[in-house]
Amino acid sequence: MTNELTCNQVIALMSFYVEDKINQKLKKYVDEHLKKCPKCREIYMQSKKIVNHILTLGDFSDEKPYQTKQYEDFKQKLSEYVDNELDETESLRIKKISISNPLARKDLENIYTFKKMLHNSFEKTKADFKYDYSKQIITSLNKKDKKNDIFIKIIYSFCILLTILIAGLIFTLNS
Numbered sequence: 001m002t003n004e005l006t007c008n009q010v011i012a013l014m015s016f017y018v019e020d021k022i023n024q025k026l027k028k029y030v031d032e033h034l035k036k037c038p039k040c041r042e043i044y045m046q047s048k049k050i051v052n053h054i055l056t057l058g059d060f061s062d063e064k065p066y067q068t069k070q071y072e073d074f075k076q077k078l079s080e081y082v083d084n085e086l087d088e089t090e091s092l093r094i095k096k097i098s099i100s101n102p103l104a105r106k107d108l109e110n111i112y113t114f115k116k117m118l119h120n121s122f123e124k125t126k127a128d129f130k131y132d133y134s135k136q137i138i139t140s141l142n143k144k145d146k147k148n149d150i151f152i153k154i155i156y157s158f159c160i161l162l163t164i165l166i167a168g169l170i171f172t173l174n175s
Contacts (some may be wrong), residue, residue, distance in 0.1 A: 005033045018047045076105045
């Protein structure tokens with residue numbers, strides 16, 4: 001990595017830089033860029049101001065009234081609700097809580113957003129593969145099963161022939 005960072009690189013690293021969650025070497029590069037670039041320095045100052053403002057807000061007391069026993073029960077049942085694993089009564093109860101409690105509604109929206117993101121990511125990844133390896137694996141397993149079937153048939157045939165041969169020897173010895 002060269003000592004010079006572009007504005008786009010610095011802006012991409014800005015949140016980490018402001019929160020001091022960046023390694024020392026990279027921090028030095030960002031420092032150097034900020035000394036030279038007034039545009040990025042202004043973005044840094046604004047970002048720092050926003051983060052400091054958020055930190056000074058402290059505890060969000062308006063959410064506390066919604067953290068009830070009912071909300072705690074909701075959080076425990078949320079995954080089952082999203083996966084349609086609850087009976088009708090429990091499902092209706094979860095719906096009512098999510099309507100009446102802003103925290104519950106936010107949690108439900110977040111989990112649906114996350115579920116949609118996972119699904120989209122899976123579909124994109126699935127579409128990126130040009131070859132379906134599952135068919136190849138199943139075909140390979142079927143071939144192994146057929147090979148095993150042939151091997152077992154040969155063993156059985158050998159045992160039958162051996163039994164006939166022994167029976168023939170015993171018959172000739174007794175006569």
